[in-house]
Amino acid sequence: MPEPAARKQRPKYLNLMAIRLPVAGYASILHRLSGAGMFLMLPFLVWLLQMSLSSPEGFQSLGAVAAHPLVKLILLGLLWAYLHHFCMGIRVLLIDVHVGVEKSAANASAKAVLVVSVALAVILGGALLW
Numbered sequence: 114m115p116e117p118a119a120r121k122q123r124p125k126y127l128n129l130m131a132i133r134l135p136v137a138g139y140a141s142i143l144h145r146l147s148g149a150g151m152f153l154m155l156p157f158l159v160w161l162l163q164m165s166l167s168s169p170e171g172f173q174s175l176g177a178v179a180a181h182p183l184v185k186l187i188l189l190g191l192l193w194a195y196l197h198h199f200c201m202g203i204r205v206l207l208i209d210v211h212v213g214v215e216k217s218a219a220n221a222s223a224k225a226v227l228v229v230s231v232a233l234a235v236i237l238g239g240a241l242l243w
C-alpha cells in the first residue's frame with residue numbers, strides 16, 4: 114500500500130543546532146528553565162532558611178555556608194533565575210492582555226528582559242553576595 118503524502122514529507126531527524134529562534138524564543142526557553150530551576154532548588158533554599166532560623170549558632174553557620182564560592186555561584190544563578198522569570202512573567206502577562214504583541218515591540222521587550230535581568234543580577238548579586 115502507498116504511504117500517505119504527509120508521512121513521506123516528514124524530516125528524518127530534527128537538527129536542533131540548525132533551528133534559528135527569534136530572541137523571544139530564547140527568552141521563553143529561559144523562562145521555563147528558570148522556573149524549573151527555582152522549583153528544583155526549593156529544598157536547598159528551605160534548608161538555608163531553616164538554618165538561619167534555628168538558633169544564633171545556626172545563623173552563624175549560614176554565614177559560613179554562604180561564604181563558600183560555590184554556594185555564592187548557586188545563589189547568584191538563583192537570583193538571576195528569579196529576576197529573569199519575574200521580568201519575563203510580567204512580559205507574558207502584558208502580552209496576555211494584548212500589550213506589546215506587535216512583532217517589533219515583542220522583540221524589543223524580549224531583549225529588554227534578557228538585558229535587565231542580567232544587569233539586575235549583577236547589581237543585586239554584587240551588593241548581597243560580595
Ligand code: HEM
Pocket residue numbers: 144145147148149151152155198199201202203205206
Ligand atoms: C513573582 C514572580 C513570578 C512571576 C511574575 C511568574 C510568572 C509566571 C508566568 C506568567 C508563567 C506562565 C508562562 C507562560 O504562560 O508561558 C509562569 C510559569 C512558570 N513559573 Fe512562574 N512566576 C513567578 C515566580 C515563580 C517561582 C518563584 C517559581 C518556582 C519556584 C516559578 C515557576 C514556574 C514554572 C515551573 C512555570 C512553568 C514554565 C513553563 O511551562 O514554561 N515561578 N510564571
